[in-house]
Amino acid sequence: MKQKDVVEIIKILKKAYPDAKCSLDFSTPFTLLVAVMLSAQCTDERVNLTTPAIFEKYSTPQDFATMDIKILEELIHPCGFYKTKAKHIQETARIIVEKFDGKVPQNMKDLMSLPGVGRKTANVVMLEAFSDPQGIAVDTHCMRIANRMGLSREIVPEKIEKDLLKIIPPEFYKDVNHLFIWHGRNICTARTPKCDECPVASYCQKRFAKEL
Numbered sequence: 001m002k003q004k005d006v007v008e009i010i011k012i013l014k015k016a017y018p019d020a021k022c023s024l025d026f027s028t029p030f031t032l033l034v035a036v037m038l039s040a041q042c043t044d045e046r047v048n049l050t051t052p053a054i055f056e057k058y059s060t061p062q063d064f065a066t067m068d069i070k071i072l073e074e075l076i077h078p079c080g081f082y083k084t085k086a087k088h089i090q091e092t093a094r095i096i097v098e099k100f101d102g103k104v105p106q107n108m109k110d111l112m113s114l115p116g117v118g119r120k121t122a123n124v125v126m127l128e129a130f131s132d133p134q135g136i137a138v139d140t141h142c143m144r145i146a147n148r149m150g151l152s153r154e155i156v157p158e159k160i161e162k163d164l165l166k167i168i169p170p171e172f173y174k175d176v177n178h179l180f181i182w183h184g185r186n187i188c189t190a191r192t193p194k195c196d197e198c199p200v201a202s203y204c205q206k207r208f209a210k211e212l
Contacts, residue, residue: 001150001203003167009149009200010172013179016199017186020178022128024048029104029129030096031055034064036121037089038079050078061102064093088116108134119158123177133173136164141184142176148188150205 014020023044026032031051038047054075058064064072072086079085092114096104104125105111111122123137136142138157142164146152152163168176187194195201 001167001205003169005203006151006167007169007172009203010168010175010179012199013183014175017179017182020175020182022124022178023181024128025051026128027055028059029125030061030093031059032129033092033104033117033121033125034089036124037092037116038076038085040085040116040121041081042079047079050076061093061096061104064090065097085116091115092117104129106130106132119161127174127177131174133170133177136161136168136173136176136180138164139181140190141188142180144190145180145184145188148193148204148206149200 024032024035024039025048026035034054035047035051038050058067058075067090069086069090072090073082076082076085076089095114096102100110105114106126108119108122108126111117111125112119119135120137120139123133123135127133127137138146138161143155143157143160146160146164147155151167152160154160154163164176183200187198195204198204
């Protein structure tokens with residue numbers, strides 16, 4: 001697919017989803033980081049139901065670094081994989097306090113050095129917390145759409161992102177991060193995509209698709 005076609009797809013999706021934005025609730029870069037870490041293997045809706053009670057009492061890296069790990073495990077239990085997530089969140093909080101003066105780092109390298117923070121999470125934080133998108137956060141929706149549209153034949157998130165970055169101009173990174181998620185949730189769903197309602201169906205190349 002040519003770059004001009006990808007840009008046209010993005011413009012069409014922007015008209016279809018004018019209110020597309022991050023689905024996670026947060027108030028600071030750190031609360032966003034925690035929310036994104038909790039969202040692994042969990043829906044944003046579940047995270048948003050879980051975090052208000054947590055952030056009402058614990059909201060800073062210092063809070064999470066010093067709290068009893070058992071309490072943290074209990075609080076995040078509804079989000080699944082709570083023991084691993086609690087360990088990573090507390091370790092990350094301690095590193096932010098000790099190494100980064102209590103502030104979430106504003107670059108991909110330092111973010112990805114934190115326990116439990118991969119490229120997808122770092123991409124989300126850079127975009128949503130600092131308005132400085134460095135790439136595209138490849139979640140299951142982005143993977144599915146990129147594959148069906150023929151933007152990538154890869155199934156590994158990092159490789160899909162590389163393919164997308166080759167064809168999508170940087171000024172559209174922010175849009176793609178939001179639009180692909182919204183389109184994947186509303187129209188280009190995993191099992192029963194609403195192809196008859198899809199505003200970019202004419203660009204779709206599902207013959208390349210590996211169902212994700």
